[in-house]
Amino acid sequence: MIVIELAWLLFQCLIGYNLIFPVVLLMIFSFKKRPEVRNRLLSVSGVPDYAIIVTAYEQIEQLPAVVSSLLKLNYSSYHIYVVADKCDTTGLHFGSDKVSLLRPEQVLGSNTRSHFYAIRHFIRPHSHLTIIDSDNLTDPEYLNELNVYFDCGFKAVQGVREAKNLDTTYARLDAARDIYYHFYDGKILFGCGSSATLAGSGMAFTTALYRECLEHLDVTGAGFDKVLQEAIVSRDYRIAFAEHAVVYDEKTSGTGQLVNQRARWINTWFKYFSLGFKIVFKGVVNFSANQFLFGLVLLRPPLFIFLLLSGFFLFVNLFIAPVVALVWFIALCVFVLGFYISLKRSETDRRIYQSLVNIPKFIFFQVLALFKSRRANQISVATRHGHSEQHE
Template sequence: MSFQDIITLIWYIFQIAIGYNLVLPFLLLMLYALVKSHGRKKLTSIVEADYAIIVTAYEQTTLIPSVVSSLLKLNYSNYLIYIVADKCDVSSLKFDDERVIVLRPEQTLSSNTRSHFYAINRFKRSHERLTIIDSDNLVDPNYLLELNKLFDQGFSAVQGVRDAKNLDTLYAALDGARDIYYHFFDGKVLFNVGSSATLAGSGMAFTTQLYKDCLGHQDITGAGFDKILQKEIVSRGFRIAFADNAIVYDEKTSKSDQLVNQRARWINTWFRYFSFGFGLFGKGVLKLNWNMVLFGLILLRPPLFIFLLIGLFCMFLNLILNPFIAFIWFLGFVIFILGFILALAINNTDARIYKSLWGIPKFIFYQVLSLLKVRNANKHSVATKHFHADKNTK
């Protein structure tokens, strides 16, 4: 084989490695449509499992009263709320309800998992399950009841839906569109075709023992603890269930600088942890484990804007090198766009999100800028700063 043949082979392999990401969601959607009618039986919990609700805050406590208020309105009685206020002034965090425990670490933790285990080590009782909520979230009153439906089917890890709390700016609406796409394909579809939902950082729940087993021996700093956690869960042979009615309302990025800093951290975590996909895929092939194989492929996928830009580059370059392959790339983009539109349509998307789609190029531009901050992303901040004034969602 000549040197030119080797270069050509590498070029084709590279295109396949990027291009399959355009069509895989649609293929999984077709599989989902076939197996949907054979879905799991919905169960109703008779006994209320004991939950620890861990709310983590870093530097900011402005929205804590709102999240606590929503948690105290849950249609559930067997839970305690643990607020871990890391590097925060807690003088204003006064709650009359004995179910709310405010914890203020003596030393700055600067880590999600350190905050979680700070709470776990100070549990007032031995909670069977724990759920993680961000300090900017609000929860649906039936949140724990919906989680229980999946736990009662035998699952030990469940991801809920992070719905948009604010859609008042272009960036927030586009962020909401992105979440709908990922929740549908990486949550509902993946889970229903026999794999696992990806974890989203909050709105997720686990048996307390599983969480300890997965992360108790690790000291994780910076963003991306959810990437390590999902790898640990799936590699142990568990599936992460998706509860599409367990809803938390999440604060979306509303300013361009906020978007750049947040995405820089997210992109940084992909570069740090995408190699997990190779290990899971290989282990799944050896064990003939569909969950590991498919989840491994998902972990290898670059962030959405990266593989879209690389795909466009390949398509335009092939207009010169090989017009037929350029046409295949074009079909791939058509299939991807169709899948994206279907995800929005199936989820009864807010009209404000549809109106924001014209701003996708601008949204991508700021994410490209975030690449410049990737190397030192975790040094900028360990949490997203929020500027949106809290309002009632529903």
């Protein structure tokens, strides 16, 4: 009986710490002195030469807009590689010698395969590469903002993916979720001496590091960014967070898109979350705050899962342990405060605030996604956004 009670309390602690962990990080961030990176001069590798890799799968409708955005970058030393995997590229022309349109002879069906297909077709040995989705648009200063951190010696940098569309309630809630994660898993985590989590696009690396981490692997399905960030942090490199390196990302607008996309994301978490144990252990052995904190973040369940479990524990403890129920209520209040702080300290559109009353609906559709997650990779290899699909 005692063993069961201890196991019950331990499980509650493992879930409950996720409610307060972001605010604890915020407190550490608030007191930690951080070096000023913007005053650093080019001192490590000169001006980086970028390969900009854009991967498309089946759909090409948004590629002209993506490439047009990239050609407006306020930067000279870059080349764009568009990998059109399983695409009909008839009539697709970009009219610039800074763009290479690559058509794989066989279907690749994988982000990393597309990336390395582009690497094998580099027109020159680029020192750095950045990954852009086929529905992204870029701020003109995107590469310059990445350079702020590369100039400081970082080998991996994650930018910010801001919402390109806020036309539906679900798109706004998706944007709110991104703001929360960018704030805590990006700005705050990096500011505490750890690494920003990778977001799948809007990220950049030295070409040498990217090849070192992934060239010997064949990562299929969603989640290549999970494998990549584990490989980087396991080497105890830090992934910098560039809050002014902005790409504009298309958010899920409909329930069908939301369920299918989240099913793949949930499947990815179950597939790769155990990597967090490995990194936490390395952090303890190496006395590395970078690895230890990052490993804890990887172990965190998807937001809706630990919120639902927290509500369940609160309800059950109302009947069996009212004092514990009070602790759960306080922890949930701390989480809500932390979520509000992330929105308040970011440039949050007022429509996003207005959409928050629909969070229960958003969670409901993610529960549906949970039940589809086991066969998520068989549903599709892409996320449909309006009239296009985003290659995973």
